[in-house]
Amino acid sequence: MTAQSLLTTLLPLVADLSRELPEGERYRRLLQAMRALLPCDAAALLRLDGDWLVPLAVDGLSADTLGRRFKVSEHPRFAVLLSSPGPTRFDSDSELPDPYDGLVDGLHGHLEVHDCMGCPLFVDDRPWGLLTLDALDTERFERVELDALQAFASLAAATVNVAERIERLTLRAEIYREASGQQHKEMIGQSKPHKRLVEEIKLVGGSDLTVLITGETGVGKELVAQAIHATSTRADKPLISLNCAALPETLVESELFGHVRGAFTGALNERRGKFELANGGTLFLDEVGELSLTVQAKLLRVLQSGQLQRLGSDKEHQVDVRLIAATNRDLADEVRNGRYRADFYHRLSVYPLQVPALRDRGRDVLLLAGFFLEQNRSRMGLGSLRLSSDAQAALLAYNWPGNVRELEHLIGRSALKALGNCRERPKILSLNAQELDLPDVSTPLIEAPADTALVVTGDLRQATEHYQRQVISACLERHQHNWASAARELGLDRANLGRMAKRLGMK
Ligand SMILES: Nc1ncnc2c1ncn2[C@@H]1O[C@H](COP(=O)(O)OP(=O)(O)OP(=O)(O)O)[C@@H](O)[C@H]1O
Ligand SMILES: [Mg+2]
Missing domain, CATH: 1.10.8.60 (Helicase, Ruva Protein; domain 3)
Structure with missing residues (x-):
């Protein structure tokens, strides 16, 4: 590489340092420049986040790589790269498994990485992450001077430093861990609807507003609730969850408000409810659409006064609790149909947050x-x-x-x-x-007679429920009345299918 072409590659990057660039774009340009300088089949920039490496930009690697989270201790090559102060090139006959095996967009059938090198990046003298380069043929990097990579790494460190500074000015909600530590509770995604959701979480997380999270089954409502709590000022206080669908009405009350000894048969000891346990923190009411009208009324009173009584006691307890609720029902519709209290619904949906369906996330x-x-x-x-x-x-x-x-x-x-x-x-x-093992989408769930329009008369709700009954019973038929496997085909949680069938009078 001539000095002239080196300059043409690197100068734009230096110019980028002082420019305002969208997140991701800065890193993408960095990798492109690196590939121009050091030819390879794949390149990646990864940030170290505790014990994990998070790919921020990849070039030449399969699209799913960006969603992968690599635990350093399970990937010895990454561990080696991170432990040396400068660039490392692995022998092409190195026995260490390559984390990118099978991920390089290479020729068909050519899956194993054969030549691999990388370099740690340091920001403020602390390890920040890694740059990696891979080739599918052997000895590609033989001629490449490690010095060139080292020089490039310094420029890369300057780039990430700038990006981090910009990012630090805005709150970061994307990554957080469960208090217990290990498990990576991160919301993966880069689509526009996903980013919009993350922005909203940051926004509402900073407030103390009651949030009603809605969305189809399995979209990540619970994860969103955890993210809201984690970005709130209550993050170091407990997040207490209650699944309102999992308990019969009488138990829901004692779970929420607690009870005193002898409040009901079986109440052998005094017990604090979820509200008291969540004091100072957040209470997450999952499947809130399943609450009975009676419990809704009692909850409403607590929300209005901040005071609650344990079952069987007339003593008032003051609580300071932020409420987050979630449902996959259309509560406004439930209100219209008299199954949900309008006043309680308005209390819940101070900030309604809709989680987009996966099919809308590209x-x-x-x-x-x-x-x-x-x-x-x-x-x-x-x-x-x-x-x-x-x-x-x-x-x-x-x-x-x-x-x-x-x-x-x-x-x-x-x-x-x-x-x-x-x-x-x-x-x-x-x-x-x-x-x-995807369900066969080419066969419709119900064979509709050709060329006959579905004639719906009367109430739309009744017609819909009738249709739902048909779909469910046909599906149960196909699965020999195995509810779990029918639920799988219908894309529902087993418990949700059970509830739905109950509501439709099928159980
Ligand atoms: N953006 C995401 N990134 C990573 N994992 C996700 C994401 N969204 C959802 N998940 C995972 O998908 C699974 C389902 O999510 P979750 O339980 O939060 O959905 P839900 O909307 O509450 O479903 P339901 O309506 O059935 O209660 C969980 O294992 C969750 O960790
Ligand atoms: Mg849920």
Whole structure:
């Protein structure tokens, strides 16, 4: 590389440092410049977040890579790269598994990375992350001077430093961990609807407003509730959850408000309710649409006064609780139909937050697939777990009635089945479209007679419920009345299907 071409590659990057660029774009340009300088098949920039490496930008790697979260202790190459102060090049016959095996957008069937090098980045003398370069053929990097990578890494460090400073000015809600530590509770996604959701979480998280989270089954409502709590000023106080659907009415009350000894048969001891446990923190009422009118009235009183009484006691307790609620029902509709109290509904929906369906999040489905693939790879002790390109296309084409949860289960199930079909443990396990175990979308759930329009007379609600009954019973028929597998096909949680069937008078 001549000094002239080196300058033409690097100068724009130096200029970028002082420019206002959208998040991601800065990093993408950085990787492009690196690939121009040091030819390779794939490059990545990863940020170190505790024990995890989070890809911020990738070039030449499959789309799902951006959603993967790499635990450093499970990827020895990353560990080696992070532990040396300068660039490292791995011998092409190195025995260490490569985290990108199967992920480089290479020629068909050419999946294993053969030449690999990388360099840690330091910001304020602290390890910030990694730059990595990979090639599918051997000895590609032989001629490349490690000095060039080292020089580039300094420029990269300056770039991330600038980006971090800009980012630090805005609150960051994307990444947080459960108080217990290990589990990575992150909301994966880069689509516009996802980003809008994250912005809203930041916005409302900073307030003390009551939030009503709505959205289809499996979209991530619970995760959103946790994120709101984590970004709020109450983050270091408890987040207490109650699933309102899981308990019969009498127990819901004692769960919420607590009881004194002898308040009802079986109340052997005095017990504090979720409200008191959440004092100072947040109470998350999941499936809030399932509360009976009576309990709604009692909750309303507590919300209005901030005072509650344990069951069987007339003593008042003062509580300071922020409320978050979630439902996949249309509560406004429930109000119109007299099944929900209007005043309670208005108390809940001070800030309504709609979580978008997975089918509306574009390529996020691939990122999420990558996130779950890496989890399963780790759990199953595999070297690499990847999607073939027809599998990626199938995921993008499917309409995900059960949203993220359906995707999570699908990946886990498919990986297990694919492994079961292997005679010996593969180095790289690829899932193709057939192995994905997607419901056959080409056959409609109900065969409608051709050319006959569906004639609906009377009340729309009754017609809809009638249709739902038909779909559910046909599906149960197909699954020999196995509720769990029928729920899977319908993209519903098993408990939700049970409740729905009950509401439709089928149980
Ligand atoms: N953006 C995301 N990134 C990573 N994981 C996600 C994301 N959204 C959802 N999940 C995961 O998908 C699963 C379903 O999410 P969650 O339980 O929050 O959905 P839900 O909307 O509450 O579903 P339901 O309506 O059935 O109660 C969980 O395992 C959750 O961790
Ligand atoms: Mg939920």
